[in-house]
Each structure stands twice: as structure tokens, then as C-alpha cells.
Amino acid sequence: MNMQKRTIVALPGDGIGRVVLDETIRVLDRAGFVASYVEGDIGWEFWKSEGNPLPDRTIQLLETHKIGLFGAITSKPKDAASRELDPGLKEKGLIYSSPIVGLRQHFNLDICIRPCRTYKGNPLNFIRRGADGAIEEPEIDVVIFRQNTEGLYGGVEWTNPPEIVYKGLASHPRFVKNFGNVPVEELSISTRIFTRSATGRILRAAFEHARKQGYKSVTVCEKPNVIRETSGMMYKMAQEIQASEYPGIELWNTNIDAQMMWLTKNPEIYGVIVAGNMFGDIVSDGFAGLIGGLGFACSANLGEDIAVFEPTHGSAPKYADYPESIINPIAMMESACMMLDHINEAETAGRIRSSIAKVVLEGKVRTYDMMKMTGRADVIQKGAASTRQMADAIIENL
Numbered sequence: 001m002n003m004q005k006r007t008i009v010a011l012p013g014d015g016i017g018r019v020v021l022d023e024t025i026r027v028l029d030r031a032g033f034v035a036s037y038v039e040g041d042i043g044w045e046f047w048k049s050e051g052n053p054l055p056d057r058t059i060q061l062l063e064t065h066k067i068g069l070f071g072a073i074t075s076k077p078k079d080a081a082s083r084e085l086d087p088g089l090k091e092k093g094l095i096y097s098s099p100i101v102g103l104r105q106h107f108n109l110d111i112c113i114r115p116c117r118t119y120k121g122n123p124l125n126f127i128r129r130g131a132d133g134a135i136e137e138p139e140i141d142v143v144i145f146r147q148n149t150e151g152l153y154g155g156v157e158w159t160n161p162p163e164i165v166y167k168g169l170a171s172h173p174r175f176v177k178n179f180g181n182v183p184v185e186e187l188s189i190s191t192r193i194f195t196r197s198a199t200g201r202i203l204r205a206a207f208e209h210a211r212k213q214g215y216k217s218v219t220v221c222e223k224p225n226v227i228r229e230t231s232g233m234m235y236k237m238a239q240e241i242q243a244s245e246y247p248g249i250e251l252w253n254t255n256i257d258a259q260m261m262w263l264t265k266n267p268e269i270y271g272v273i274v275a276g277n278m279f280g281d282i283v284s285d286g287f288a289g290l291i292g293g294l295g296f297a298c299s300a301n302l303g304e305d306i307a308v309f310e311p312t313h314g315s316a317p318k319y320a321d322y323p324e325s326i327i328n329p330i331a332m333m334e335s336a337c338m339m340l341d342h343i344n345e346a347e348t349a350g351r352i353r354s355s356i357a358k359v360v361l362e363g364k365v366r367t368y369d370m371m372k373m374t375g376r377a378d379v380i381q382k383g384a385a386s387t388r389q390m391a392d393a394i395i396e397n398l
């Protein structure tokens, strides 16, 4: 084990983000991971009090220490955001934008990794019926690589586009044919921009992971037959990269719509899946649903030298103020394990994952989601474990 002391930027954020991060740091400590944590301000509180949910000092902390563990933040629609601003800030024309999206963009955290693995004994696992009528529980081990900064989430959008944009569009014969008669003020346009460099980075990250972790296939999950330019470029580049750099790994090609159907038919055949921003978001939620949903869905956002690890769930504000928290901390703990892998502490990550696996398999300690209960304060009286009890059980089994 690497005994050199590291500094991790802890970004609790809002709501249940703080709870899951505290419990996760407790598990990391007890697993013997030697680190100090500096807390970075992020989220709704800082929007209200400073008009900025991602203060510069937080950016600075990440620039210095490189590694962030992020809980969750609360976002609200534009009007609600303005209403909640500190009175002194109201007239300044500040506009709220999500600080986690801001972080991904500021540090160009363009590679998003979302593993979805079955824990044996998890009552939330996907089951299906075999040809003989018997119930089957396929073992899923899929890692989704999602391009994190471009595509439909790139933010280049217009309603009633300016003339220069309209003219550019009107130079495309398809635009003239399909939209040429539509008044400009009735047009809403969201662009889907892919660059060769970011596309190459996400593809290579996917292939490299497949090679290192022994997955036999990489599936490009896009829609190149219809979205010919962006999806088409990604698939073509994947073919080139596979042929020249990763001949030992099979390249599969699925369309996002068919993939969403196939993932309940035979999810166990897939290994690494790679996609653009939007389809990566969709396909990763699809697979997460098969392995336990939000309480189990973890992720990494990787840039060239900065990385932020986070559960995919949000701040679940309705559960934030329970005297005894009921939410499942496993997604956050799994995200911390991804952090450990990233900083060469894979042995510690392995021990935490085995401990989670033991607790899930034994089935004695289960949070409300694992008991298929509706989340309410009384679930603990009904036998569900609290967040803390789940963390304690994982610590006991380390």
C-alpha cells in the first residue's frame, strides 16, 4: 500500500450528498486509505449566498490537489434560482448553472466512466425467464464510456437563431427541403457537435480499459445509419483504432434504440460500451437499472490530470433532513473505489468492494431501496438499515 499521504478535495454539495460522502470517508479511513480531506464549497448554499454555486476557491483546490470526491448538488429552474438569491445579489443579473456540469467543462473532464456490475444477492437485480420458463438472473459486468463534454450537451443552441446562423443552415439542401418554409422565430435548434480529438480520446479510453481489464468487446452505441456525420465519425474512427491499435478486441456496433431493447434480453454479453454524451447518459441509466438503480450507480469524470468521482444520483432533497438518514451510500462508496483504482490504490478498492459484496450477499443489512420500500422516515422501524448502519456493516466486513 502507498503510505504517502494524499489530499482529496471533498465536495459534499447539497442534500444527501453530504451524508453519503461522510459515510464514505469513514469507510475509506477504516479500510486504511491514508489521506487528508479538504472541503470544497459547491452547490445551492453558495448560489444563494454568493451567486456562484462553483466558487473560484473550489476550482483552485481541485487545481492544486487534482482529485475530487463529489456527493450531489441541488439544481432548480431559472426562476426559482433567482428567487432564492441573497437579496443583495438579486439585481445583478446572475444566472444559475449546474456546478457539476461547470466542473466537467472547466477542467475538460471529457471521459465519463460508469460501471454497472451485478452484486450477487441484490434483490434489485434484473431477472428474466429462460426458454424453459425458469427464472434467470444474468450476471452483468458492463462499463460505459460516455463522452462528457460535447454532443447534444455542448450548449450550442438557439431558439429563433440569429441571421448568420440561419444563413449557414440555409446553405444545407436538407434544411431548405425540410425546414425552408418555417418562420425563423419558430425554430429551436440544439447542435450535436463531435470533434475528432475528443471522440478519439473516449474511444481510446474505452479500448484501453477493455485491454487492461480483459473485456473481449467494445460496443459503439450510437446511430450511424441515421446520424451519419457525428455517429458516423465515431464508428469509423472506432474501426480504424480497433484495426490499428486493438486488433485483439472485438468491435461491436449497436444503435441506441435497439441497445435499449437488447439490454433486457441479454445484458450479460456486453463488456465495454462507448457512446457520445446523450446516448452514453441514456444507455448508462438503462444498465444501472438492471443492477440496482441509483443506490448502486457510480461514476468517474476524468480529464488529462484532474479527476472527479461521483454517484450518479442527485441530492434527493426530500430525504436530506431525516434525523436518521435512510438512503443507500453504496453508489458513493463505489465511486470512491473508482477513485482508489485511479490513484493506484486498487488493493484497498478491492477490499471495500468485497466487503460491499459480502454485505449485499448476506442480505441482513439492506437500505430501504433494497427492500423495495417507499422512502419514508418509518422504514427503519420496518427493518430497513439506515445509511449509517449500512456503512457500519461494510466497515465490519472489511
Ligand code: NAI
Pocket: 071, 072, 073, 074, 075, 076, 100, 294, 295, 310, 311, 312, 313, 314, 315, 316, 317, 318, 326, 327, 328, 329, 331, 369, 375
Ligand atoms: P435524485 O437522484 O436526487 O433522487 C431521485 C430519487 O431516487 C429519490 O427521491 C430517491 O427515491 C432515489 N434515490 C436517489 N439516490 C438514492 C440513494 N442513494 N439511495 C436510495 N434512493 C435514492 O434525483 P431528483 O429527485 O431528480 O433530483 C433531486 C435534485 O438533485 C435536483 O435538484 C436535481 O437537479 C439534483 N441532481 C443532481 C445530480 C448531481 O449532483 N450529479 C444528478 C441528478 C439530480
Ligand code: MG
Pocket: 281, 285
Ligand atoms: Mg443521467
